Amino acid sequence: MTRSDTIFALSSGRPPAGIAVVRVAGPNARSALEALAGSVGEPRRVRLVSLRDPNSGEALDRGLTVLFPAPASATGDDVAEFHLHGGRAVVADVLAALGRLDGLRLAEPGEFTRRAFANGVLDLAAVEGLADLIAADTTAQRRQALRQAEGALGGVVAGWRERLIGIAALAEAAIDFADADDVPDGLIGPARAAAAALLGDIEAVLAGARRGERVRGGLTVVIAGPPNAGKSSLLNALARREVAIVSATPGTTRDAIEVHLDLDGVAVTVIDTAGLRDGVDPVEAEGIKRALARMALADLVLWLEPAGAAAAEPPAVAAPVWRVGTKHDLDTGEAGAERDDGAERHRISVVSGAGLNRLVAELARVAVDLVGGEPALVTRARQAAALRAVAAALGEAVQRSDSAPELFAEDLRRAARGLGQVVGAVDVEDVLDAVFRQFCIGK
Numbered sequence: 001m002t003r004s005d006t007i008f009a010l011s012s013g014r015p016p017a018g019i020a021v022v023r024v025a026g027p028n029a030r031s032a033l034e035a036l037a038g039s040v041g042e043p044r045r046v047r048l049v050s051l052r053d054p055n056s057g058e059a060l061d062r063g064l065t066v067l068f069p070a071p072a073s074a075t076g077d078d079v080a081e082f083h084l085h086g087g088r089a090v091v092a093d094v095l096a097a098l099g100r101l102d103g104l105r106l107a108e109p110g111e112f113t114r115r116a117f118a119n120g121v122l123d124l125a126a127v128e129g130l131a132d133l134i135a136a137d138t139t140a141q142r143r144q145a146l147r148q149a150e151g152a153l154g155g156v157v158a159g160w161r162e163r164l165i166g167i168a169a170l171a172e173a174a175i176d177f178a179d180a181d182d183v184p185d186g187l188i189g190p191a192r193a194a195a196a197a198l199l200g201d202i203e204a205v206l207a208g209a210r211r212g213e214r215v216r217g218g219l220t221v222v223i224a225g226p227p228n229a230g231k232s233s234l235l236n237a238l239a240r241r242e243v244a245i246v247s248a249t250p251g252t253t254r255d256a257i258e259v260h261l262d263l264d265g266v267a268v269t270v271i272d273t274a275g276l277r278d279g280v281d282p283v284e285a286e287g288i289k290r291a292l293a294r295m296a297l298a299d300l301v302l303w304l305e306p307a308g309a310a311a312a313e314p315p316a317v318a319a320p321v322w323r324v325g326t327k328h329d330l331d332t333g334e335a336g337a338e339r340d341d342g343a344e345r346h347r348i349s350v351v352s353g354a355g356l357n358r359l360v361a362e363l364a365r366v367a368v369d370l371v372g373g374e375p376a377l378v379t380r381a382r383q384a385a386a387l388r389a390v391a392a393a394l395g396e397a398v399q400r401s402d403s404a405p406e407l408f409a410e411d412l413r414r415a416a417r418g419l420g421q422v423v424g425a426v427d428v429e430d431v432l433d434a435v436f437r438q439f440c441i442g443k
């Protein structure tokens with residue numbers, strides 16, 4: 001794989017479709033366009049042309065073409081685009097014709113974006129945002145990903161880098177005095193204050209990281225409770241389809257079963273789990289182990305208690321636990337939420353439908369609360385880990401005494417390195433493959 005290759009791929013969705021977009025990027029993009037369209041046309045101007053097989057001269061399609069000359073293109077190379085009729089044979093024959101041209105080969109998944117990164121068109125955080133934008137299922141995910149893809153974090157990091165350079169200059173001045181064996185008191189003081197201010201700003205952004213990751217990955221709501229509480233029945237009611245097996249036999253569910261919902265624009269993963277009880281066979285015991293593991297990682301636990309059964313206590317978990325009384329049709333009282341002892345309490349019945357809309361509305365409200373507000377700047381664990389290393393280095397710098405300006409300067413260098421990692425300017429070879437693997441061919 002070298003940069004001198006010219007790559008091509010279908011960049012739009014799987015045919016048949018109304019329109020298909022084939023992209024070509026690299027030094028031969030221009031000649032490839034000329035080979036199929038007869039001419040190149042004016043840069044960045046779309047035109048309608050007949051496309052022909054360069055070998056046989058046979059007409060392949062009539063469509064739009066456009067050339068984006070380097071460096072002002074999506075990848076930073078010359079890029080040619082063909083907007084075709086989206087039929088399978090049209091696409092297949094155009095791709096085949098391109099493949100027969102000298103120096104052209106089919107792109108690997110994410111290779112257009114990888115070139116954009118290599119050519120400095122996108123930094124790594126923006127690449128990650130682009131992957132998230134393509135994967136976005138909900139409005140909140142799209143908003144956050146679009147901001148990231150447009151370089152929001154990279155822009156903020158660039159500002160932090162500037163400040164770090166200024167602080168380093170102050171530290172260098174202190175070191176020069178130290179070399180002269182005559183360190184004036186307090187010279188490192190202003191640098192330390194500036195480092196503390198920068199640390200505060202970075203910590204404020206890091207505080208939103210959990211929210212950013214929640215928007216990206218979705219909130220996790222775990223349905224738990226004793227066997228036969230109606231957990232799988234609730235999952236099916238929320239999903240509006242028969243995802244999980246429901247039966248009168250306690251211990252029906254073993255594996256954790258997930259469904260993905262869009263609640264008011266927020267992605268929520270609801271997980272049905274095995275009923276919790278003691279003294280069961282090894283398979284059910286494994287199911288219970290999995291249930292507990294899912295509860296431990298949940299953002300919210302729905303603890304189901306069927307009407308008329310003895311109350312069972314949920315295991316201690318980090319997430320908030322909502323108690324949900326199920327099978328309310330078998331009970332006599334009114335359906336709906338009550339709040340005694342300050343805890344959320346719901347009463348539902350999947351048979352009568354009572355309380356379900358209210359439960360969903362409350363879930364949506366909590367989901368929007370947890371992820372709402374300004375989109376987060378830090379959206380991935382990788383970014384958060386790199387920024388935490390920056391914060392740790394700055395934290396050490398702030399603690400340095402006046403007599404150790406060299407150590408202070410070393411802390412700043414570590415902080416700068418961490419900032420470089422956030423945007424992929426340093427130390428990223430090992431993460432690149434993982435990042436670009438998320439893309440499909442043609443992106």
Ligand SMILES: Nc1nc2c(ncn2[C@@H]2O[C@H](COP(=O)(O)OP(=O)(O)OP(=O)(O)O)[C@@H](O)[C@H]2O)c(=O)[nH]1
Nearest residue numbers: 227228229230231232233247251252253275327350
């Ligand atoms: N009357 C009534 N029966 C219900 C309701 N919800 C569930 N059931 C019944 O309760 C039984 C158990 O339901 P499930 O959904 O399988 O319960 P579960 O908690 O998933 O059970 P396990 O997976 O075995 O732990 C089934 O016979 C359901 O039809 C309800 O709202 N009203």
Ligand SMILES: [K+]
Nearest residue numbers: 228247249252
């Ligand atoms: K059951």
Ligand SMILES: [Mg+2]
Nearest residue numbers: 231232252253
């Ligand atoms: Mg079940």
